[in-house]
Amino acid sequence: MTRLFKKHYHPAGTAPGTLRELSPDQARQQGPATFLLARREAGRWSEMQEISVEEMPVATADGQLCWLHVQGLPRAEQLEWLGDRVGLHPLAQEDILNGGQRPKVERFETSLVVFLGIPELDEEGDLHLYQLTLFMGGNVIVSFMSGALDPFVVFRRRLKERGGRALGEPDDLLYGLLDAAVDHAFPVLDSVGERIEEMEVEILNHPDSSTLEHLHGLKRELIMLRRYLWPTREVINQLLRDHDDLFTPDTRLWMRDIYDHTVQVIDLVESYRDMTASLLDVYLSSMSHRLNESMRTLTIIATVFMPLTFIVGVYGMNFDNPASPFAMPELGWYWGYPMVWSVMIAVAIGMVVWFKRKRWF
Numbered sequence: 552m553t554r555l556f557k558k559h560y561h562p563a564g565t566a567p568g569t570l571r572e573l574s575p576d577q578a579r580q581q582g583p584a585t586f587l588l589a590r591r592e593a594g595r596w597s598e599m600q601e602i603s604v605e606e607m608p609v610a611t612a613d614g615q616l617c618w619l620h621v622q623g624l625p626r627a628e629q630l631e632w633l634g635d636r637v638g639l640h641p642l643a644q645e646d647i648l649n650g651g652q653r654p655k656v657e658r659f660e661t662s663l664v665v666f667l668g669i670p671e672l673d674e675e676g677d678l679h680l681y682q683l684t685l686f687m688g689g690n691v692i693v694s695f696m697s698g699a700l701d702p703f704v705v706f707r708r709r710l711k712e713r714g715g716r717a718l719g720e721p722d723d724l725l726y727g728l729l730d731a732a733v734d735h736a737f738p739v740l741d742s743v744g745e746r747i748e749e750m751e752v753e754i755l756n757h758p759d760s761s762t763l764e765h766l767h768g769l770k771r772e773l774i775m776l777r778r779y780l781w782p783t784r785e786v787i788n789q790l791l792r793d794h795d796d797l798f799t800p801d802t803r804l805w806m807r808d809i810y811d812h813t814v815q816v817i818d819l820v821e822s823y824r825d826m827t828a829s830l831l832d833v834y835l836s837s838m839s840h841r842l843n844e845s846m847r848t849l850t851i852i853a854t855v856f857m858p859l860t861f862i863v864g865v866y867g868m869n870f871d872n873p874a875s876p877f878a879m880p881e882l883g884w885y886w887g888y889p890m891v892w893s894v895m896i897a898v899a900i901g902m903v904v905w906f907k908r909k910r911w912f
Contacts, residue, residue, distance in 0.1 A: 584625040589710075591616040591719060596710045604629050610637040610662075610689035618724060619693045622701060624648060638662050638688045647695050650682050654782040656789045662688035663725075663797055665786060667732050668779030670739045671700050676746075678739070678772045680779055683732050685725060687797070692724045706731040722802045726809070729787070733812050736780055740819045743772065747826050754834045766831060773824050780820055784813040851911060855902050859895045866891055 586607065587599040592615065599620065608617045625633070630644050640659040646652050646666065657664040665685040672678055683702065684695040696702065706727060710718070718724045746769060753762055787810045791803060798806065866879065881887045 584621055584623040584629065586625075587620040587622065589618045589620075589707075594719065596718075598711070599707060604632055607633055607636050608691055610691040614690045616719065616721060616724065617691050619691065620703065621693065621695045623699075624650070624697055625695075633693070637686065637691045637693060639686055639693070640664070643684070643686070647682075647684050650697055652682060654779060654786050656786050656794070658794060662686065663794060665725075665729070665790070667729075667783060667786065669696075669700060669702050669732055669735055670776055670779070671735075672739055672742055676742075678775065680775060685728055685732075687721050687725045690721060692721055692728070694728055702735045703728065703731055720799070720802075722798045726798075726802050726805055729806075730809050730812075733783060733787075733809050733816065736776075736816050737812075739776075740816065740823070743769070743776075743823055744819070747823060747830065751826075751830060751833070754830060754837055758834055758837050763834060766827065766834060770824075770827050770831075773820060773827060777820050777824065780813075780816050784810065784817055787813055847911065851906055854906075855899050858898050858902070862891065862895055862898075 586602050586604070588602045588606070588608065589599040590597050596618075599618075608619065619633075619637075621633075624647075627648065630639075630648065633639060634641065634644050638659075640657075640662070643657055643659070643664045646657075646664075652666045654667050655665075657666075663686070667683045667685070669681045669683050670678060671681065679698070679700075681696065681698040681700050683697075686693040686695075694703070718727045750762070750766060750769065754766075787806065790798070791806055791810065795803060866881070868879075881890070884890070
């Protein structure tokens with residue numbers, strides 16, 4: 552079962568901005584962080600190359616535009632070194648290492664930090680959410696991606712195919728990364744929609760106990776998606792409303808397209824939540840209908856056997872005929888036993904035909 556909310560906290564009383572070390576399990580799952588750097592040279596983007604900590608760029612007000620992508624969680628000393636070179640605030644560094652942050656925007660003087668949640672389905676169809684952090688300061692854009700998911704594979708391919716003729720300014724590059732991150736939710740939602748359709752067919756045809764378990768699992772996933780995707784709209788809106796000094800009018804125009812995508816994502820999530828709630832009602836109604844059908848069948852069977860039980864009960868008393876004139880005369884008949892069977896069969900067939908005409912089954 553997917554855990555809904557994953558966030559790490561410092562012990563109570565820890566000073567703000569304190570960077571924690573990764574636990575052994577987290578270090579084993581994350582692996583060593585990889586630092587990939589691309590530079591914009593002569594109006595074109597270079598190939599991303601892996602660099603060491605010492606080769607990290609320094610943020611300046613002008614100069615060569617750089618994009619540093621950090622895949623995985625860096626160690627505390629690596630993040631501190633990077634923060635000193637690009638101007639990443641200690642509070643933002645703390646949020647990067649803690650993970651599980653609600654999507655938000657943080658402004659530190661001339662730098663900007665954006666936290667987003669990126670959904671992804673693994674090979675088994677389980678939903679996972681990863682934290683993406685985007686930093687813009689001076690001529691350096693830094694993206695931090697926790698886990699093994701890399702949401703910018705297609706984005707880098709597009710830069711390579713187009714020769715990097717676009718995204719030549721920091722705000723342009725930040726827009727491109729935001730667009731790739733928001734659009735990453737659509738394939739996940741498409742898969743969720745297909746699962747809802749399959750579950751609807753299953754509920755209408757042959758629901759069982761596992762169907763309810765899958766339905767509740769789907770509701771949990773939608774709750775998780777809503778928790779991380781719903782605030783994304785406010786993040787983009789806040790970038791457009793409160794930080795317009797960091798974006799050119801042209802970039803702000805393209806940012807409105809990202810806002811439209813976030814609205815579409817939220818509409819899909821809300822629609823799927825309503826459909827899932829409706830499926831639960833359909834499941835309960837279907838199970839109730841099946842129970843009523845079973846009870847009606849059992850009632851018909853019991854009703855058919857009631858007169859038969861009465862007949863055999865009467866003739867099972869075996870009162871001796873010679874002992875009393877009120878005893879059953881049929882006990883001495885030669886054809887008494889076949890006659891009783893004939894009466895019982897006729898009664899049963901007559902009741903079944905009558906139930907059939909009444910459309911009871």
